[in-house]
Amino acid sequence: MSTVVLLAVTGLGLGALYFLVASGLSLIYGLMGVLNFAHGSFLTLGAFAGFELTRRLGGDSWPAFVASLVLGAAVGAVAAALTELLLIRRLYERHIEQVLVTVGLSLATVALFEGIWGSDPSYVTAPAWLGETTQLLGARIPNDRFVLIGAAALVLLGIVAFLRFTRFGLIIRAGVENRAMVTALGIDVRRAFTVVFAIGGTAAGLGGVLASHYFGYVSPHLGGSLLIFAFIVTVIGGLGSLAGAAIASVAVGVLQQFANFYWGVGDLVVVLLLAGVLLLRPAGILGKKKVQA
Amino acid sequence: MSAPATRIRRLTGAAWFPFALMVVFAGVAAVLPLLAIDIPGVLPGPSYLPGTLQLLALCLVFSALALSYHLLFGTAGMLSFGHALYFAVGAYGVGILLQRTELPLAAAIATTVALATVVALALGAVSLRVAGISFAMVTLAFAQAGSVLVRRNAWITGGEEGLRLDTDNVPDFLVGVLNTRNVYWLALAVLVLVFLVVIWFERSRAGHVAVATRENETRVRVLGIRPFTIKLMTFVIASALAALSGTIYFVLQSGTTPRATSADLTLSLLVIVVLGGVGARWGAIVGAFAYTLLDQRLTALASSDAVAALPDVLRIPLSEPLFLLGTLFILVVLFLPGGIAGTVRRAATGRRTSRDARERLEEAER
Numbered sequence: 166m167s168t169v170v171l172l173a174v175t176g177l178g179l180g181a182l183y184f185l186v187a188s189g190l191s192l193i194y195g196l197m198g199v200l201n202f203a204h205g206s207f208l209t210l211g212a213f214a215g216f217e218l219t220r221r222l223g224g225d226s227w228p229a230f231v232a233s234l235v236l237g238a239a240v241g242a243v244a245a246a247l248t249e250l251l252l253i254r255r256l257y258e259r260h261i262e263q264v265l266v267t268v269g270l271s272l273a274t275v276a277l278f279e280g281i282w283g284s285d286p287s288y289v290t291a292p293a294w295l296g297e298t299t300q301l302l303g304a305r306i307p308n309d310r311f312v313l314i315g316a317a318a319l320v321l322l323g324i325v326a327f328l329r330f331t332r333f334g335l336i337i338r339a340g341v342e343n344r345a346m347v348t349a350l351g352i353d354v355r356r357a358f359t360v361v362f363a364i365g366g367t368a369a370g371l372g373g374v375l376a377s378h379y380f381g382y383v384s385p386h387l388g389g390s391l392l393i394f395a396f397i398v399t400v401i402g403g404l405g406s407l408a409g410a411a412i413a414s415v416a417v418g419v420l421q422q423f424a425n426f427y428w429g430v431g432d433l434v435v436v437l438l439l440a441g442v443l444l445l446r447p448a449g450i451l452g453k454k455k456v457q458a
Numbered sequence: 459m460s461a462p463a464t465r466i467r468r469l470t471g472a473a474w475f476p477f478a479l480m481v482v483f484a485g486v487a488a489v490l491p492l493l494a495i496d497i498p499g500v501l502p503g504p505s506y507l508p509g510t511l512q513l514l515a516l517c518l519v520f521s522a523l524a525l526s527y528h529l530l531f532g533t534a535g536m537l538s539f540g541h542a543l544y545f546a547v548g549a550y551g552v553g554i555l556l557q558r559t560e561l562p563l564a565a566a567i568a569t570t571v572a573l574a575t576v577v578a579l580a581l582g583a584v585s586l587r588v589a590g591i592s593f594a595m596v597t598l599a600f601a602q603a604g605s606v607l608v609r610r611n612a613w614i615t616g617g618e619e620g621l622r623l624d625t626d627n628v629p630d631f632l633v634g635v636l637n638t639r640n641v642y643w644l645a646l647a648v649l650v651l652v653f654l655v656v657i658w659f660e661r662s663r664a665g666h667v668a669v670a671t672r673e674n675e676t677r678v679r680v681l682g683i684r685p686f687t688i689k690l691m692t693f694v695i696a697s698a699l700a701a702l703s704g705t706i707y708f709v710l711q712s713g714t715t716p717r718a719t720s721a722d723l724t725l726s727l728l729v730i731v732v733l734g735g736v737g738a739r740w741g742a743i744v745g746a747f748a749y750t751l752l753d754q755r756l757t758a759l760a761s762s763d764a765v766a767a768l769p770d771v772l773r774i775p776l777s778e779p780l781f782l783l784g785t786l787f788i789l790v791v792l793f794l795p796g797g798i799a800g801t802v803r804r805a806a807t808g809r810r811t812s813r814d815a816r817e818r819l820e821e822a823e824r
Binding site for chain 2: 194198200252255256260261262264265266268269270271272273274275276277279280281389393396397399400404432433436439440443444447
């Protein structure tokens with residue numbers, strides 16, 4: 166029983182991590198039709214920013230930890246907004262080229278991170294409480310899992326509130342439904358593009374700092390390895406659907422943990438799940454019927 | 459329309475022209491090992507040395523691989539992020555067969571390509587349930603699963619260590635440093651073969667349907683043709699050709715590492731095809747040469763003393779070949795749509811492609 170609880174909560178934590186990456190991917194794709202390959206780099210950059218900050222301030226204090234989260238999120242947001250303004254915007258409506266530019270950016274930035282921080286893992290320090298465990302239904306659960314789950318839940322709530330209660334949110338929701346109509350009404354959707362990128366970057370940067378605590382280290386390939394699972398999550402959840410991404414993140418994270426523990430084949434089970442979903446529902450769990458580039 | 463431009467276009471547009479170009483290219487490439495051609499800065503040494511031939515043969519293998527990707531992405535418009543999987547099936551397939559069975563090299567290569575065809579048929583049928591960006595993500599996921607399988611099953615693939623070439627059943631003339639030029643000629647022969655298959659497919663009815671599907675899938679459906687079958691066919695042929703390139707890569711490198719299965723390789727392939735020019739057969743070959751040589755030269759530059767002496771701001775970016783290649787790639791996508799091939803075409807005909815296209819349209823209307 167305690168093993169099951171431990172696996173479930175750890176799986177939820179992993180799912181929370183996937184969601185932090187996938188939420189941005191899904192929003193960006195939903196509004197702009199861009200598959201952002203550089204999203205992993207936003208995450209890695211946020212993680213390294215947090216790592217540098219905690220290294221300077223001394224990593225085991227709570228203020229330093231919180232500050233690293235804020236800094237990671239901010240760095241992710243700025244990097245994402247700059248990417249949109251400088252690279253994506255120039256290729257408006259040319260989806261394949263936009264994907265190619267983000268591919269180039271991810272190649273270049275990962276190489277740059279390797280040049281700056283080296284390709285070996287940089288180990289992070291955290292407040293002692295994060296490394297301890299809490300008893301829950303007989304299972305000893307590492308505390309960082311709770312922080313991850315809480316952060317992902319806050320991000321989900323934040324994005325939903327933003328989409329529902331602000332003017333920009335309204336424009337974004339309308340833009341996902343029918344961008345041509347929104348433009349025809351005289352609203353500049355392009356500003357919403359930058360905002361969506363910044364939101365995605367914030368979530369990814371925050372996810373980066375949290376991921377560095379989940380795995381215990383930062384490496385230049387941290388983002389890339391999470392990104393592939395985030396892609397799977399967005400396809401399973403349905404491209405462009407935030408709720409779908411949330412459901413799929415949890416499903417994939419939990420399934421992966423259980424499969425890893427009992428058979429040691431978590432990654433493959435996830436790909437099989439993807440194949441199964443595609444065969445039964447090509448548009449994903451909550452995706453719209455038509456899937457086109 | 460100026461007279462020279464017309465003449466150039468009539469020449470390059472002729473049906474026999476690609477074959478003639480290939481004959482010239484293959485002829486020049488075939489005699490290189492017998493000559494002492496040295497291009498400082500581009501080649502590491504004179505062209506008859508095994509080291510140089512090894513690099514050139516690698517260019518040839520990547521050209522063949524890039525041509526297979528051209529068939530998928532350039533001709534049929536399917537953006538796959540999992541093409542490395544079939545290259546890896548080729549490399550690991552032939553390696554494992556040579557190690558575990560008594561098959562001679564030719565039979566091992568044939569078996570491997572057949573195996574890759576079956577894998578491509580199964581995975582392609584699932585991936586093609588979706589199109590566009592989803593297709594890219596799904597192929598990426600499958601390739602990633604392949605990469606995980608290779609890394610996990612070290613008992614047969616050698617895991618992180620990689621797999622070495624077992625030379626017992628390999629003909630003697632392909633083994634050893636001194637025989638590098640025989641492997642080089644083998645790679646050249648495979649490139650020519652891949653080129654012929656690609657051109658044959660592009661000029662067949664199936665190829666025309668593949669191009670039509672890329673341009674307007676709905677219209678193809680309306681005409682009563684099932685795009686799925688044609689797409690799957692293209693996918694399988696491209697994958698089989700990639701596997702063939704993979705087998706030669708294995709023989710050339712005397713082994714392989716898990717890097718051959720990674721998403722990085724597919725991304726490099728994408729860089730090659732875009733750098734050369736999407737949709738241009740020669741673009742894929744030129745791109746492969748440019749990328750492989752640049753990668754090698756930039757790696758040499760990175761470890762040179764001149765770079766080590768620079769301040770950090772310059773040293774760090776210059777010592778990362780992938781950073782420079784990635785940046786170059788971004789610049790090409792932003793400022794050189796059509797890549798090298800497109801630029802050459804513009805320079806040769808002295809006009810911009812959009813005007814070119816418009817004129818062709820007007821001619822067609824007349």
